[in-house]
Amino acid sequence: MASAKRKRTDDEVETSTPRKLRTRAANEDEPDEEAVPEVSTPSRRTRGRQIVEDGTPKSILKKSGAFNGVSGTTPKSHRKLLFTTPSKSGKTETPNGLPTIVRNADRSARRKSNRKLLERTLNGADSDEEALDEEDTLAQQILSDEEEEDVQGQDAPDIGEQEDIQIPETPSKRARGRPKGSGRQRKQRSPTPPQDLPPYEEYFWQNRAGGNKTSNNTLSAQCLLNHDEYFQAMQCYEDHHNSEKEFLLELHSRAFNQWIFELEEGFNVCLYGYGSKRPITERFTAHLYDHLCGQSPYMGSKKTPKIVVINGYTSGTTMKEILNTVASIIIPPNTKTPNQLSSLLAFLLDRLSESPPSHPIPIILNSVDSPYLRKSPTPSMLASLAAHPFINLFCTADSPNFPLLWDVGLKAQFKFLFHDATTFAPYDAEIDVVETVNELLGRSGRRVGGRDGVGFVLRSLPENARSLFRILITEQLAVLLADDDDRGANGDGPTATPRNKRIVSTKNILPEATQGVEYRVLYHKAVEEFVCSSEVGFRTLLKEFHDHQMIESRKDAMGTERLWVPFRQEELEGLAEDLSGDSF
Amino acid sequence: MEHQRCYIYSPPEADERAAKRRRITQLNSPLVHFPERLQGYRDIWSQQEERIQNTLEEGDRSTLQNIANFVSAAAEPDCVEYLAIPTGLIIAGPSIASHGPFFDRLGRKIKEDANNAYLLLTSGEGPNLKTLLKNLIKKVASRIDEDDEENLGRPGTSSRNHPRLLDFDLGHLLGWQLKHQAQKIVVAIQDSEAFDAGVLVEMIDLFHSWLDRLPFVLLFGIATSAESFEDRLSGKALRHLEGRKFDVTQSDEIIEKLFSTTVASTNVPLRIGPNLSRRILERQRDHVQNLQDFSDGLKYAYMSHFYANCLSIFLIETLSFKDLASDVFEATRNLHSFRRWVEDMLESGRGHEVRKLLGSDQYLFENIVEHVRSGREVLSALSGAATVLAHVREALQMSPHVPLSSIWIRAASGEMIGSPILRETMLAIKKASSDKLMQLFASFEKVDETYLLFDPGKYQRDLEELVNANPNSAPLRSQHDVRNDSLRTTVVAQKVLLSKHKAALSEQDKAYSDLVGRFHDEINEYFSATFIDPRALFLSEILMFDLRSPHTEVFQPKPRFAIERSLASPHDYLGCDCCSPGGVRDREAPLSSSQPATAILYQLYLESGALINVSDLWSAFNAIAGDENEDEESKTMALFQCALAELKYLGLLKPSRKKNDHVAKMMWKGL
Known part of the structure; x- marks a missing residue:
């Protein structure tokens, strides 16, 4: 019932105000004048609010009303000058540019209010609080409103009700003023707002729209270490947890006999947990070797x-190799084995069943979940190999979600017993640290040894290749610069209001689609400059670059192939300079 | 060695002596009497395994036999008309994991019965018709000579006049058939749902056209229903098939049977306890539905008991005192159940016995042997009573249907006395009419009578006499039967009063009521005598294995949780002084520079949003892990890079192209 009543009061307010607004707007053609009544329709707003909320402190309401009422006729320039200085140092020059500011601000306010309305309908009233837009000079004009709202801000439903009333009344202003206040207040209070959220809430909080505000800082090129520096640094590093890690290993090795017992009983064992498990498997292999040595046939x-x-993490490990290694044990040398993978597996399994060895053959497999062993036939073949009673599979898994690799059928075949074997040992063999980090940061260009490396390669290549590389770099730079120009045109002026901010942020996303140079374009350029005469020649030149990992290529969403040199803009510029200069 | 892909292990030369020393120290580990225990385990488990195997075979013996009969009865090869391919639709149920073993058993059965060829195809082997045929032919060919596909052309092209056949030509099969004269060529499609319907239709078409030369029989494994299988095929393909449906016993039924023979049966030397049973069954129901997994779980429980509990040696029946180390007795005296037992004895004033138990190993040994025997009896009686209860409920057709497994679990946790399920059953006995009671007595004949402490035959004879003396055809009713009650409605002062009224009982009914009453009392007494709390027994720790701990971790690991925990609170694993969480309990340790680099970075990672600026991450990391000393920065950077690479390796990070030097977060802790 209460809400229905409120609705009705809303309607009253609505029917009276908008018409007025429109007439006023029609009368006054100056845009900043138009903003005035929107900013301060004091009596109406206070009335509307008083109808709705009785609990709010009157004094503040009055104050706001009075304040606005006084200022209603005077141009806002006064207040602007007063308040802009503290908020933004860059705004000292603005006084003469006032009209544009106001116009722009107003325009953006309209857009924002529309967006806000949309958001609210989509997400409910809460989304207001998430609007984290920053500085807006006009916000200062309604400072009084903000103060008042800070008091009311404690009471979330009230905000919703106010919005309901005021948005239709003076849409642009109200919508802008309020969230700004609350958003800013929140921001100042705690930079990482919610604490101790349940995991799913945290996920949604961190993935909310517009929630990803990160700085534009970048790591300088010298900052990251290359292989030599890395290994040098790591060699001097002494881990003060060595004794604890050793103790962990010692703990795990107490379970060796248990694991052997489990293997003997026909289970397979899989170790998981953080840290490289190679130290364990190494010791276990030695232990198992000793154990078997003490048994009957040996x-x-x-x-x-x-x-x-088997070291699954080593690149290029294949099922074929695994099977061949197993075959080398159970099949006398110089026996012909089938070539095809599936028949080889069937052959081995048959062989194992027909003439079983004296004990099951142990297979120690490091990183069963490595990318090289994940592809389609491998897991199922491994499973059917492991399912054989005369194969004992002892493997480790590194990734946290490795059980997802196997469906119920495969799991049943594997017959795994899982043991937590957290070691905290470094993944020395499994990861190439420097390479991984470079790849992660899109700096794989450093692989060739950076700019100098590229220069070195180029010097050894014919003139044509150098020209092609130069064209590629120039084109790539041109694309990058074009992006920057867009950015500059929109974002450099004194009117850097939130609207432009948004454009900047979208621009930051843009390069993903336009990264690099289209294959066709590059080819035509190359032909134009007589670098090559046919596509075959062009390909040959590119292949050389590919071999030295100086360029990367990818098909974009449209299916067009794009090529680029994996370097940053600064480095590209440097390279272009080198190429055009006489250093070659 | 670490960068080599595959190799055969060879021990490092210099390490030989160290290895030997290690071996010697490990032999001294607390594995008292391990070989004997191992032997005990093997003996006891082999009994269980045999039971499991029997139950499994029993479970689908009739189905297998039916299918085998169907195959041999299918149209004889010399039949003139080749109208349709005989087809068996095997409804194997939704538990896909058990399909494989079933089809293996089926294959053995079909092959042993007659000279049949059994070719099993799975969806992986038939992405299209060509590959399917190739695989099919390869399977046949592997029977003749274990050679590679280059020799595969031989059977078909043995004479030079013929052109060389392509390797997916059924001509190969024909050649093989001419040579071997198989009675039937049974092609089993294990997972028909996973095949492309088009491939199946083409295959059926092709097989049909060869039916005059090759005696095909098709078997389709179906996880859903025959109707949905039919819907997937075209009308033409269906006309080529002559189908018959076979229902395979569903895995949950078999699990129930397995449970009753291996756990709830009366002659089990070592039992798994109610908690573990519940866990295993829940896992079966909710996650795996796999018979193999059930027996694995059971096996692992036995293994754990014999491996880790040195007292399990008392389960070996042929044990003599002099074989035992005194440690074993010392351990026994520390058992909870021993203490309870001794305390009870002290209370009842048998102090000298207690003294003897504490002082003399020999005396203790005799007592242990005696108690292991009696404890087994008690447990068997309990299991027997649970079986009886399940039988009673079944015979009286009580609803809801409660499987033996859940009755047994309740009984074994000592919750049966006074439980609603028992009261309900006793009430139902009181109310039972004579025909139902007859069925009940008849069903007792199936129960193992060793542990049935009363004689149902006596009641059965009495009841038969009563029934024969009954002139009416209607069954006799007891006084508690609802139908002997009538409600009387009276209106007093405008209020309705309801009153129960017993109908007058006939002479026979009275006699019957008397019989029912006696039976009820006796069975009630029987239940209250047998449904004891087994955990109160002396040596219950030995007779019953009820630890959930190794089972859960070993079969249902939480690798992601383990990794998250080790990174979020490394102290839990490292147990070092430097990274301890201090006074704050149950909270993650606060970030400190002493933690491993990856752990620090992971905790920063947890705090950041979905998109992470690596540069800022580095500054934060440097602020925590870095030294004031500027020269050390390259060391800190190395650690940072290493940690970053490890997070990437664990799949927590992904490169992002949205902004320069940004990475995307992939996992939220605890999600």
């Missing part, structure tokens, strides 16, 4: 047990 004989060790 005791006192010259024969030694055969344990297959």
Whole structure:
């Protein structure tokens, strides 16, 4: 019932104000004048609010009304001058540019209010509080409103009600003023607003629209270490947790006999947890070797047990190699084995069933979840290999979600027992740290040894190749500069209001689509400059670059191939300079 | 070695002696009597395994036999008309994991029965018709000679007059068939749902056209229903098939059977306890539905018991006192149940016995042997009573249907006395009419009578006499039967009063009521005598394995949780002094520079948003982990890069092209 009543009062207010506004706007053609009544329709607003909320302190309401009422006739220039200085140092020069500011601000306010309305309908009233837009000179004009709202801001439903009334009344102004106040207040209070959210809430909070405000800082090129520097630094580094890590390892090795028992009982074992598990598998392999040596077929004989060790993380590990290694144990040499993978597997399994070895063949597999072993036939083949009673698979898994690799059927075949084997040991063999970081930051160009490396390669290439590389760099720079120009045109003027901010931020996303140079374009340029005469020649030149990892290529969403040199703008400029200069 | 892909392990030469020393120290580990325990485990488990195997075979023996009969009864090869391919639609149910073993068993059955060829195809082997045929032919060919595909052309092209056949030509199959004269060529499609319907239709078409030369029989494994399988095929393909439906026993039924034979049966030397049973069954129901997994879970429980509990040695029946180390007795005296037992004895004033138990290993040993025996009896009686209860409920057709497994679990946790399920059943017995009671007595014949402490036969004979003496055809009713009650409505002072009224009982009914009453009392007594709390038994720790801990971690690991925990609070694993969380309990340790670099970076990562500026991350990292000393920055940077690379390796980070030097967050902790 209450809400219905409120609605009605809304309607009353609405029917009276908009018409007035429109007439006024029609009378006064100056844009900043138009803003005046919107800013301060004091009596009406206070009335409307008083109807709605009785609980709010009267004094503040009155104050705001009085304040606005006084200022209603005077131009805002006064207040602007008064208040702009503290908020933005750059605004000292603005007085003469006042009309544009106001116009722009107004325009953006309209847009914003529209957006706000949309957001509210989509997300509910709460989204107001998330509007984290910053400085706006006009906000200062309604400072009084803000103060008042800070008091009311404690009471969330009230805000909603106010919005309901006031947005239709003076849409642009009200919508702008309020969220600004609340948003800013919030921001000042705590830079990382919500604490101790449940994980899912945190996910949504961090993924909310416009929630990703990160600085534009970048790492300087010298900052990141290259391989030599990295290894040098790591060599001097002494981990003060060494004894604890050693103790962890010691703890895990107490379970060796248990694991052997489990393997003997026909289970396979999979270790997981943080840290490289190679130290464990190494020790376990040694332990298992000793254990087998003490068993019947090897005791006192010259024969030694055969344990297959596979490093899944090494690039290029294939099922074929794994099977061949297993085959080398169970099949006498010089026996012809099938070529095809599936028949080789079937052959091995048959062989194992028909003439079983004296004990199950242990396979130690480091990183069963490595990218090289994830592709389609490999997991299922591994599973059917592991399912054989005369194969003992002892493997480790690094990634947190590795069980997702296997469906129920494969899991049943693997017959895994899982053990937490957190070691905190560094992933020395598994990761190439420098390379990974460069890739992560899109700086794989550093792989060739940076600018100098590229120069070195180029010097060894024919003139044509250098020209092609120069064209590519110039084109790529041109694309980058074009982006920058767009940015400059919109964002450099004194009217850097939130609207432009947004454009800047979208511009930052843009390069993703336009990164690099289209293959066709590059080819035509190259032909024009007589670098090559045919596509074959062009390809040959590009291949050389590819081989030295000096360029990268990718198909974009439209399917067109794009090529680019994996360097930053500064480095590209430097390269272009080198190329055009006489250093070559 | 670490960068080599695959190799055969060979021990480092110099390390030989160290390895030996290690071996010796590990032999001294607290594995008292391990070989004996291992033997005990093998003996006991082999019994269980046999039971499991029998149950499994029992479970689908009839289905397998039916299918085998169907295959051999299918149209004889010399039949003139080749109208349709005989097809078996095997409704194998939704538990896909058990399909594989089922089809393996089916294959063995079909092959052993007659000279049949059994070719099993899975969806992976048939992405299109060509590959499917190739694989099919390869499977046949592998039977003849274990050679590669280059020799595969031989069967078809043995004579030079013929052109060389392509490797997906069914001509190969024909050649093979001419040579081997298989009675049937059974092609089993294990997971028909995963095949492209078009491939199946083409295959059926093709097989049909060869049916005059090759005696095909098709078997389709269906996880959904025969109707939905039919819907996927075209009308023409359906005309080529002559189908028959076979229902495979669903895995949950088999699980129930397995449970009753391996856990809730009367002669089980080592039982798994109610908590673990509940866990295993829940896992079956909610996650895996896999028979193999059930027996694995059971096996692992047995393994854990015999491996980790040195007292499990008392489960071996042929044990003599002199074989045992005194440690074992010392351990026994520390058992909870021993203490309880001894305290009880002290209360009842048997102090000298207690003294003897504490002082003499020999005396203790005799007592242990005696108690292991009696404890087993008690547990068997309990299991027997649970079975009886389940039988009673079934015979009286009580709803809801409560499976034996849940009855047993309740009984084994000592919750049965006074539980609603027991009261309800007793009430139902009181109310039962004579025909139902007859069925109930008849069903007792199936129960193992060793632990049935009363004689149902006596009641059965009495009841038969009563029924025979009954002149009416209607069954006799007891006085508690609802139908003997009538409600009387009286209106007094404008209020309605309801009153129950017992109908007058006939002579026979009275006699019957008397019988029911006696039976009820006796069975009630039986239940209250047998449904004890097994955990109160002396040596219950030995007789029953009920630890959830190794089972849960080993079968349902939480790798992601483990990694998140190790990074968010490394102290939990490292246990070092420097990174301890201080006074704050149950909270993650505050960030400190002493933590491992990756842990620090991970916690910063948790604080940041979905998009992370690496430059800012570096400054934050440097502020925490870095030294004041500027020269050390390259070391800090190395650690930073290493940590960043590790996070990437763990899949927590992804490159982002949205902004320069930004990375995208991939995982939210605890999500």
